Structures are given as structure tokens and as C-alpha cells.
Amino acid sequence: MSDVFASLTRSALLALPPEPAHRAAILGLRAISQWPGAPLPDDPKLATSAFGLSFTNPLGMAAGFDKNAEVPDALLKLGFGFTEIGTVTPLPQPGNAQPRMFRLPDDLGIINRLGFNNQGHAAALERLKTRPNSGIVGVNLGANKDASDRVADYVSGIRTFHAVASYFTVNVSSPNTPGLRDLQGAAALDELLARVLEARDSFGRGSISSNASGKVPVLLKIAPDLTLENLDDIVSIARKRCIDGMIVSNTTVSRPQGLRGPVDESGGLSGRPLFELSTKVLAEVFLRVERQFPLIGVGGIHDAATAYAKIRAGADLLQLYSAFVFKGLGLLKEIKSGLVSRLAHDGFTSLAEAVGTSARQISEGG
Ligand SMILES: Cc1cc2nc3c(=O)[nH]c(=O)nc-3n(C[C@H](O)[C@H](O)[C@H](O)COP(=O)(O)O)c2cc1C
Numbered sequence: 001m002s003d004v005f006a007s008l009t010r011s012a013l014l015a016l017p018p019e020p021a022h023r024a025a026i027l028g029l030r031a032i033s034q035w036p037g038a039p040l041p042d043d044p045k046l047a048t049s050a051f052g053l054s055f056t057n058p059l060g061m062a063a064g065f066d067k068n069a070e071v072p073d074a075l076l077k078l079g080f081g082f083t084e085i086g087t088v089t090p091l092p093q094p095g096n097a098q099p100r101m102f103r104l105p106d107d108l109g110i111i112n113r114l115g116f117n118n119q120g121h122a123a124a125l126e127r128l129k130t131r132p133n134s135g136i137v138g139v140n141l142g143a144n145k146d147a148s149d150r151v152a153d154y155v156s157g158i159r160t161f162h163a164v165a166s167y168f169t170v171n172v173s174s175p176n177t178p179g180l181r182d183l184q185g186a187a188a189l190d191e192l193l194a195r196v197l198e199a200r201d202s203f204g205r206g207s208i209s210s211n212a213s214g215k216v217p218v219l220l221k222i223a224p225d226l227t228l229e230n231l232d233d234i235v236s237i238a239r240k241r242c243i244d245g246m247i248v249s250n251t252t253v254s255r256p257q258g259l260r261g262p263v264d265e266s267g268g269l270s271g272r273p274l275f276e277l278s279t280k281v282l283a284e285v286f287l288r289v290e291r292q293f294p295l296i297g298v299g300g301i302h303d304a305a306t307a308y309a310k311i312r313a314g315a316d317l318l319q320l321y322s323a324f325v326f327k328g329l330g331l332l333k334e335i336k337s338g339l340v341s342r343l344a345h346d347g348f349t350s351l352a353e354a355v356g357t358s359a360r361q362i363s364e365g366g
Helices: 001-013 018-036 072-077 120-131 152-159 179-183 187-202 228-240 273-287 304-313 322-327 332-343 359-363
Strands: 048-050 053-055 058-059 082-087 101-104 109-113 137-143 167-171 217-223 247-250 269-271 295-298 318-319
Touching: 001 018, 001 137, 001 322, 018 072, 018 101, 018 322, 048 269, 058 332, 072 247, 082 167, 082 304, 101 217, 109 273, 109 322, 120 137, 120 152, 120 304, 152 167, 152 179, 152 187, 167 187, 179 187, 179 318, 187 217, 187 228, 217 228, 228 273, 269 273, 273 295, 273 304, 273 322, 273 359, 304 318, 304 359, 318 322, 322 332
Parallel strands: 058 082, 058 318, 082 137, 137 167, 167 217, 217 247, 247 295, 295 318
Antiparallel strands: 048 053, 101 109, 109 269
């Protein structure tokens, strides 16, 4: 797609209110899915592997953009190294009342209180079953707002999607479903992971991209609004239960000083204002995990410098969402080429070598 066309499309979308703009973007991407052809090859220095899967580049689309699995292949075709659909819940649900998504254009931020609006497991499964058997597509699982047994909703997700998911994300960190984040508490998390992993282990090899162990990897996605003691507990349970990775982080309920957008809207804040907090939490998690499993860094990546900083803070892989809304497709190219030149400048021959090299400094406040 030409740069001029991409830039015109972005301006037109930003002129619409956030939800209609998002719908228009999904419809546009659905058209792209039909185009023949493959994505342009990535620089080999960007290739990496994590939880037994091989990625041609480390940049993924974060959960929440393609909630209903409508455009995973379009996103892969545009150059994302992987994408994550969802959050999906067993039953369809409408989410919170509109308006519930707000742009903070001067801050490159978004506040959302969507509340897991999605078409439910069956609709997403139908789409994933008919997509090509290639490319890395994770499935982000949540619980229905009025579920009587929330853990059972996650287990149901594993059962439903095990044959079509490259990996699973257990999302216990959305601020917009009351009580959901309580599942990050030590006892609740231990029980949740035990039941989810037991369900995962009861299935044989997934049909796409399952890792060498033959099991579909299960990752845990956490909030950035956690104390260091919370992180101690979460990482120790994650290690004990042998999960395959963690995603750090979801949106924040905090409001950093100096925001110029509508700070009084409730919901989760994402984008540039989330970068510092989520990167600090990432570094803290990295130090506690001691390389037992890989991490996906997400929160506020909006250029090559912030993408590289996440890697040095401890991320093996990256995800973004908000900056894509403001900067559009050109951002992917900018980040990928910027990563290659930064790795070369710092004398790293691979992405993996750079992972976590500034985690200690960030933790110590440097
Ligand atoms: C509009 C919107 C909807 C989101 N929905 C979900 C979701 O359904 N599940 C989830 O795990 N994260 C969701 N997120 C969080 C993102 O996946 C990501 O963790 C967060 O936005 C930080 O990344 P960013 O700063 O690059 O946007 C959503 C974010 C936004 C902006």
C-alpha cells in the first residue's frame, strides 16, 4: 500500500469518533485479507523464537484490536510478526454503554472502558477454523461479566480454541470487568492457572504452530497497577505452575501527571502515557523471572526507540495497539528498520542478545 494512501486513510479514520473509526479499519482490513500475496520479508536480524514458536519479527498486534478474529491474516500480511485475537468470552456480550473509548491525541493515548464487548467463542472459532494454517495467532481469553465461575470461562476457552490457537493469553488484567483483576491475587491466580493448565495438558498437539512440547503455550497478561509484592507473588506462582510466558502489561487505571486529554473519563489508559509505568513493571518482572520463560512487552510503544527500550527492559517480543491508531501502517516499517539499526549500533548480532540488558538499571531507577 502506498505511503500517501496509508496517510490519507489514517487522517480519514481519525476524523471519525473512535468506535466507528475502529469498525471502518476492520472492514478495510477485511478487504486486504482477500488480496493475494505475502508480506515483505523481514530482516533476518529481527527473527526470534519464544515458547517454541518462530517469529520473523517481534512486533505483534495487541489484544483488543481484533476482538472477534475478523482480520488476523490481514494484520500478518501488513507485516506484524504475530497477532492476538480477543479478548473473547464464552457468550457474546455487548460491553459497557457508549461512549466508552476516548482518544487523547496530544498525548498519543487512549482511554477505554469497553468491557469485553465481543461476539463470543463460537463466532471467533468459526473464523479461526477457516483461516490458513500459517502465521502466529494467539487467542486472548476472558470471562463473561456475569459468569458464576469465572475460572470455568477460561477453561472453556482452552477447550474451544486448542486446535486453532498458536498460544493462549489468560487475561486477568482488564480494568473494565468488575472484580476480574482480583484473579491476580495469589490464591485465586494459583487456582486459575492450575485449572487452565490442566485443561491445556489434557489435549494433544494443537493443529497450528504448537511448540516442541506439543502443548499450546499459555501466557498470563498482567496489569501495570501492581505493587512489587504483588509481582513477587505472581511471578512465583507463574514459575511454580510452569506457564509459558507473561505479557506485561494491560492498560492502567492510574493517570500520570501532565496529560492533556480527557483524564476524568474512567477506564484503562494506554498509549504513550503508559510507556514508563509498563516498562518499569516489565523490568521488575524480567528480574524475577530469571529467564525461566519469555516476556511480551506492551504498553506505550510508539516508535523505534520505545520498542527497543522494551526489549532492553526484558521483552523477547513486543505488542502495540494505541500508537497504530494515531500513526497507522507506516509505524511498522519505522519500528522494524529502527530496531535493526539500533541493534547494529549497540553491537548486538541478534534481538535475543539485547533482551533485558537494561532491566537492572531501570529497576534501580536509572
Ligand atoms: C480500545 C482498546 C481495547 C483493548 N481491549 C483489550 C482486550 O480485549 N484484551 C486485552 O487483553 N487487552 C486489551 N487492550 C489492551 C492492549 O492489548 C494493550 O495491552 C494496551 O493497550 C497497551 O498497549 P498500547 O499502549 O500499545 O495500546 C485494549 C486496548 C485498547 C486501547
